[in-house]
Amino acid sequence: MFALTEDIPIDKVSVALVVEPFTSAPVCAMYFNMAKMRGYDIKTLIGTTQNDILTMTVGYIPYKNVAPNHLLRLACDFIEWTVPMKNVPRWHPINFTGYNYREGGIDAVQELAFVFASACSHIDNLVDRGWKAEDFVNRLAFHLAAHKDFFEEIAKYRAARRIWATLMKDRYNIQDPKSMEFRFHVQTAGSSLTAQTPKVNIVRTAIQALEANLGGCQSLHTNSYDEAICLPSEEAALIALRTQQVISEETRITNTIDPLAGSYFIEWLTDEVEDRVLKYIDKIEKVGSIDKALSTGFLYKEMRDAFHKRRARIEKGEEIFLGVNKYPEPYDTCTDVFRTNESAIEIEVDRIKKLKARRDNAKLETILDKLRNICEKEENVMPIIMEATKEGATVGEICNIYREIWGIWEPPLAI
Amino acid sequence: MSDKKIRVLMSKPGIDGHWRGGIVVSRALRDAGMELIFGGFQNIKEIVESAIHEDVDVIGLSIHSGAHLAYTQQVIDLLKERGVLEDILIIVGGVIPAQDFPKLKEIGVANVYGPGSLVSDIVEFIKERIIK
Numbered sequence: 001m002f003a004l005t006e007d008i009p010i011d012k013v014s015v016a017l018v019v020e021p022f023t024s025a026p027v028c029a030m031y032f033n034m035a036k037m038r039g040y041d042i043k044t045l046i047g048t049t050q051n052d053i054l055t056m057t058v059g060y061i062p063y064k065n066v067a068p069n070h071l072l073r074l075a076c077d078f079i080e081w082t083v084p085m086k087n088v089p090r091w092h093p094i095n096f097t098g099y100n101y102r103e104g105g106i107d108a109v110q111e112l113a114f115v116f117a118s119a120c121s122h123i124d125n126l127v128d129r130g131w132k133a134e135d136f137v138n139r140l141a142f143h144l145a146a147h148k149d150f151f152e153e154i155a156k157y158r159a160a161r162r163i164w165a166t167l168m169k170d171r172y173n174i175q176d177p178k179s180m181e182f183r184f185h186v187q188t189a190g191s192s193l194t195a196q197t198p199k200v201n202i203v204r205t206a207i208q209a210l211e212a213n214l215g216g217c218q219s220l221h222t223n224s225y226d227e228a229i230c231l232p233s234e235e236a237a238l239i240a241l242r243t244q245q246v247i248s249e250e251t252r253i254t255n256t257i258d259p260l261a262g263s264y265f266i267e268w269l270t271d272e273v274e275d276r277v278l279k280y281i282d283k284i285e286k287v288g289s290i291d292k293a294l295s296t297g298f299l300y301k302e303m304r305d306a307f308h309k310r311r312a313r314i315e316k317g318e319e320i321f322l323g324v325n326k327y328p329e330p331y332d333t334c335t336d337v338f339r340t341n342e343s344a345i346e347i348e349v350d351r352i353k354k355l356k357a358r359r360d361n362a363k364l365e366t367i368l369d370k371l372r373n374i375c376e377k378e379e380n381v382m383p384i385i386m387e388a389t390k391e392g393a394t395v396g397e398i399c400n401i402y403r404e405i406w407g408i409w410e411p412p413l414a415i
Numbered sequence: 416m417s418d419k420k421i422r423v424l425m426s427k428p429g430i431d432g433h434w435r436g437g438i439v440v441s442r443a444l445r446d447a448g449m450e451l452i453f454g455g456f457q458n459i460k461e462i463v464e465s466a467i468h469e470d471v472d473v474i475g476l477s478i479h480s481g482a483h484l485a486y487t488q489q490v491i492d493l494l495k496e497r498g499v500l501e502d503i504l505i506i507v508g509g510v511i512p513a514q515d516f517p518k519l520k521e522i523g524v525a526n527v528y529g530p531g532s533l534v535s536d537i538v539e540f541i542k543e544r545i546i547k
Binding site: 335 | 443535
């Protein structure tokens with residue numbers, strides 16, 4: 001953590017820690033311990049932890065995971081410890097990352113429905129623990145996609161704001177308008193980019209960035225044009241950054257809030273998206289809370305059907321990719337490919353070996369035993385994980401305790 | 416020609432969680448009448464052992480981590496050591512720069528499928544190469 005944040009003024013910069021419920025507690029605990037050791041008051045820190053249960057189940061598949069009910073508990077433990085318990089009150093302890101599952105093939109309606117059904121399950125869990133929704137809902141964050149259908153995406157952001165405000169007001173009796181605000185980050189669609197004529201990706205990304213701006217996003221990630229080829233090179237990442245700066249700093253688009261409001265098409269589309277999302281949320285909630293929707297395989301099947309449908313559309317040429325299924329071009333071989341440092345593995349293994357030799361292993365074992373106990377009860381795991389990581393526990397050691405107590409879960413992949 | 420089905424092991428070497436490509440291709444191969452063994456996350460030894468135990472005709476390696484050259488080389492080396500390299504067709508797919516396609520073919524990969532590949536092409540290629 002010290003090396004990772006070297007020269008970064010972490011009291012001024014909002015840091016995004018992209019870790020999911022399985023690893024968010026130990027990784028974030030390491031971050032908070034580092035901040036404390038550097039002399040910062042963690043109550044003042046700003047940042048976001050992804051901590052999204054759907055990302056690590058239907059989005060990606062992590063290595064030797066535990067079952068969804070335990071993941072939901074871990075996600076809620078982290079939210080509870082940071083915000084309502086006021087240990088890191090300005091932190092965004094969860095970021096419902098519709099982007100990640102949208103990339104897997106679901107449509108705009110499903111993206112919002114997955115996000116809201118999941119958010120409600122987390123709020124319900126914390127309310128069951130005795131907290132009031134207004135104690136924490138204003139710290140929940142969202143991360144949506146900017147995909148290929150220009151107007152539909154803009155309508156999606158508008159519908160999302162309405163749905164969230166209504167949910168907060170009607171379902172959770174929120175009074176404070178600030179807590180009804182749907183604040184969201186947008187990422188342009190990686191799965192819309194091609195390995196053929198990759199510079200065309202700059203144009204695609206710019207158009208998607210425009211959607212996000214017209215739709216009123218709070219922050220934006222523009223993808224690099226080499227997305228379909230490799231991890232971003234420095235040049236590609238810089239062009240991506242400049243692309244969004246052209247929009248936000250040169251065009252004055254951001255001077256107007258909701259500039260497309262009143263357009264007959266946008267208003268109709270917003271109503272339509274809202275209506276369909278509400279119906280789809282009902283469909284998910286009929287199965288149960290988000291962990292049930294996962295463990296029964298329901299969401300996996302919905303994902304599977306969506307991405308096989310999308311694949312068929314692409315193969316039939318109904319969804320167009322220039323350079324791939326229309327005006328085909330060969331793969332580009334001129335792009336400067338970014339290569340990771342293969343010896344990084346050895347550096348990291350060596351570092352962990354040294355850590356294990358240096359720390360007080362007997363003391364750590366006692367702390368890890370306490371974590372075993374807490375996992376079996378309904379007590380928040382964060383305080384003991386703060387202690388364990390301070391004594392040098394690794395992410396792997398913490399996760400292995402989860403696996404030991406709760407068992408490894410085989411996801412119902414439904415191929 | 417017998418009515419024996421083509422057997423394919425689909426595997427993800429390493430712990431990178433980008434599974435979608437592997438699942439999409441697996442489904443398409445199954446729909447095309449092949450028998451699919453979905454290995455999921457496997458280390459090199461597990462890939463080779465399950466390929467031998469399951470008597471597969473094809474190993475599909477799905478790689479999105481950038482480590483395609485190293486992983487594929489390790490799989491091929493171990494297959495060779497176990498004396499089964501000649502019996503198994505190896506195909507690789509994922510986010511792989513076109514610059515690396517020739518390198519992968521040089522070390523013994525039958526074909527490489529980058530982003531935007533049609534799964535129907537993969538099915539056709541396997542059916543052409545594995546005559547049962």
